[in-house]
Amino acid sequence: MAGTNSECLMDPNSGFCSLTKSYHSLRPNVALPPPSQPLSITQFIFSRLHSTTSFDSTFLIGAATGNRLSYSDLVFQTKSLALCLRKQYSLSKGDVAFILCPHSFRFPILSLALLSLGVIISPAMPGDSISNINRLVDLSNPTIAFTNSGPSHKLPSHLPTVLLDSPEYLSFFTQMTQYCR
Structure with a gap:
């Protein structure tokens, strides 16, 4: 180079x-x-935010819904989700998470939360064939998978799976005291 x-x-x-x-x-x-x-990487990104960004400004706008996420909400929800994932699923450094979901409003939060725990992310698109998804799962050897209800049938049944559209998972963003004691 x-x-x-x-x-x-x-x-x-x-x-x-x-x-x-x-x-x-x-x-x-x-x-x-x-x-x-x-x-x-999450700590580094958040340290850069503190020095360059107003925490009240908008970080993300959901194209389909128009929902907005501020930088302060990003930090809070990422930390809350990371805490819940560590407590509920014992995720830690070196684990691999297979993420099978379309681009969504909460994908950056999930990614940052997993990275803050030292979890390796192996992403895939829901439109992939079952055989390709199985090949990717075999290659990455994940300890857990994250997906929505729709494409969840494409994942191997032995793989522990968290549904991103489940009420329990959605509560991790705001009600961490209930699930993360």
């Missing part, structure tokens, strides 16, 4: 380097924490 923009002849408008045939970000580099200060 080329070290500087001049070495790789990067196009300043697109970030494309004709030498390496790859794209580079046009944004300035972000300082990463030193290796002696291990952070999860």
Whole structure:
């Protein structure tokens, strides 16, 4: 990989380097924490939010519903969900979670919660065939799966599964004291 923009002849408008045939970000580099200060990706993202964003501003808008999620709600719901997942399902660093769901309003929260626990995410699309999903499950060897009711039949029956549209799962976002003692 080329070290500087001049070495790789990067196009300043697109970030494309004709030498390496790859794209580079046009944004300035972000300082990463030193290796002696291990952070999860979620901790790092939240630390960047504290310094750059108003917590009352909108983080996400659901296209289908118009529901809005503020940065403060993102942080609260992610922490609440992570706590519940750790307590209810004993998820911890090194576990693998297979996620079989369409893009949704809550997908970023689930992803950040799992990553904050050190869980490895193996995503798949519900439109995949059962044989392809089984192949992906065999490859990733997950300890748990997350899906909606619709595509849940595509998952192997031996795999513990959390339904993302179940009342219990939805309560993890707001009522953590009830389920996470």
